[in-house]
Amino acid sequence: MNTLFSSGYYCSVGATAGNNDELTISEALCDPLIAMVMRADGVTSEEFKQLLEAAARALKANLADG
Numbered sequence: 001m002n003t004l005f006s007s008g009y010y011c012s013v014g015a016t017a018g019n020n021d022e023l024t025i026s027e028a029l030c031d032p033l034i035a036m037v038m039r040a041d042g043v044t045s046e047e048f049k050q051l052l053e054a055a056a057r058a059l060k061a062n063l064a065d066g
Contacts (some may be wrong), residue, residue, distance in 0.1 A: 025052045 028034055029045055029052075038048055 025049065025056065028052060 023031065029049055034048075035045075038045070
């Protein structure tokens with residue numbers, strides 16, 4: 001089942017893409033608790049998405065460098 005959240009992102013409800021307990025970027029953008037904190041902090045979904053994507057790129061680069 002897909003749900004449209006106020007952030008404008010569609011998310012599969014109850015599904016995790018990974019084989020662990022960590023959220024994907026898409027799941028984090030759709031999480032209602034994270035959305036409440038973002039609202040309280042004045043952070044938009046797009047700003048949060050850009051932050052998570054930048055962190056993912058940096059982590060991938062660090063892991064590739066060994």
